[in-house]
Amino acid sequence: MSKKLVENISLWQLAVLMFTFEIGSVAVVGVGTDTKQDAWIAVGVATVLGAGLVWFYVYLLKQLPGRNLFEMITFCFGKWLGKIIGLLYVYYFLYISARVLRDFCELITSVIFENTPIEVISITMVGICAYMLYLGLEVFGRTGEVFIPYVFTFIILIGLAILFSGEFQMKNLLPILGDGLGPILKHVFPRLLTFPFGELVTFMVIIPYVSHFAKAAKVSVFTVLISGFIIIYGTVIEIASLGARQMERTVFPLLSAAREISLLEFIERVDLVIVFVVMFGIITKVSVFLFGGLKGLEHIMNIPYRYLVFPVSMIIGYIAIQISANNAEHIEEGIRFIPLYMHIPFQIIIPILMAPLLIWKVKKQKRRSDANGSR
Template sequence: MGNKETISLLQLFILLLIFEMGSATVVGIGGEAKQNVWLAILIAGLIGVGYILLLHFMLGRKVGINLFGLIEFCLGKWVGRAISLLYILYFVYLSSRVLRDFGELIVSTIFIYTPIEIISITIMLTIIYMLYAGIEVMARTSEIFFPYVFSFTFLVGLFILLSGEIHVENLRPFLEDGIRPVLKAVFPGLLTFPFGELIAFATVLPLVTKFKKAKGFAIGGIVLSTLVLVYSAIIQVMTLGQEMKRRANFPLLSAAREISLLDFIERVDIAVVFVVMFGIMVKIGIFFFGAVKGLEHISKREYRSFLFPIGSLICLSSIIITDSFAEHIEEGLRIVPYFIHIPFQFALPFLLLVIVLIRTRKKNRKRGEMEWGG
């Protein structure tokens, strides 16, 4: 298609911001912290900054390789390919979960008589088309829609305020039960979703035109996305109260339905759906891109040849992954963080960090000895 597989620093910033906002702005997160959810998100966001710095540091130790190249460099060809295959399956699984989130949102709010299969197929075909054109196309599309996504998120809060539905007392009392519920919300919940999912950007960071400067833009993207999530959480709690927020499947959407200004500005929830729709397209796109880049690394075939079959697999998986949305949410809260997220987001990356430090240190030492001997 003639598109370079590169993205600019600004595009990285926007992709990170929209990726982190994704479904997290609408799906209730950090429920264990109750009215102090904003504090839990801030703590998790700080850890998220450290996490993206860790990824940048590891990839910078051997410039030009992505996550899968790093795995093979650290663990060898055969073990590395086995672990790479597991990461491919992990990214496919995450894509399926996010697609299910989006499908459930759409069929429960807008297209209530449309089968969820039609929604999933439509969104996946759009993402396949974007990725076939290149990751740069997704980045440029994000640049175009970013002002609208950001503005709509801000305006929802403003309209709720002007509608008189904001109740500041819902944020009190502060730390009524101490810091423990906040820390419980941070780990593993907020740490793995959405901040731990940044592992997918280990396939995107090497494509940034100025890799060394990417660190600052990545930090900026995580910080701003954390503030947006804090803003969204505060709006939800102040509008719905802590108990209603925990019971609602899509709290921000429920809060947006409270908006009524001058008998004219109503049904602003469609703006929330737009924000979620684009955020989820980017999120699925990044996970999807990570999966096909892994297959490209293993098979030595261009990733575009895998887009349609893997996209079809994601589509099918999103439907059969659970029998109901309640089961889908329960699985995401009780099983996925401990048995799937933590190994792939933290255990394996920290193992890679140790190995890459040892291997690159040895090489640097040998190079220094050769230069000294020469």
């Protein structure tokens, strides 16, 4: 009330967004399936590394409080080089958001609506994201707050329901580390670290708008750990109910696991619940990436991002369809190309390159301003 419409989100909202962001597409596609019954260990390792990565992101942001990723890039690399790198980031964010959207569309069209054109799903989803972002970051944060209890309880309940349906077989988790740590580490880097944890690089656009910036680092690391824990939980459910062999073959593991639920002869066929969790996760994820891209464009093109929300999201709807001709191509790109040539440079290499430059420049600036001040 007293504070007039500054686009701010609270720490809790940040945590909520990060959480749904993390579990969003994990709930669709599942992670670490290559490591079979040790997937959960792989996720655990990746969570710890991911938390470190996020801490590093926030550490970078702390050097220049109140400025987002794009402003930081221009600060470090100068106006023109900064704009080019920023534009690359914009393309990266938008591309990934289209990919995430496509993931969801594939889920809906192959599980629920076999005859509905995938295009319609894509348009409606991106329409929601656009509407939400048009209303602003605050609305985004609050929407997350409204849905988080449901998302959270549903995920927990699905696990419990599987447990009580008698489909939960701990022995599917054995043998633990049969082949040693080698294959796990190979899987963690680059694939598990970059997806879903490294993708948090997008939050470098959002974190500067948090109202208690000082605590952002603690909260984000904590959130990543919690969401990592939930992902481990989900993975354990998947392995224990489906078995490692089957989990490897299913396209949507959590959904398949939920299909095993049968309680009281009445609570069965609860796939819908999963679709809800997934749907909100996807909306969050697409919106966060979209917001990242839009903020970048705002910075580069110098116009308020609200003008761009609708046109750009329409492009996302189009690109999500064009991105690949079929599911196999989509998944193959996701495994072979994206982690190595897109995630790693944008999530790890550029931030690491930026760090020394940033620290050096900030120090220089400080010295100069100190000198100015003493004069």
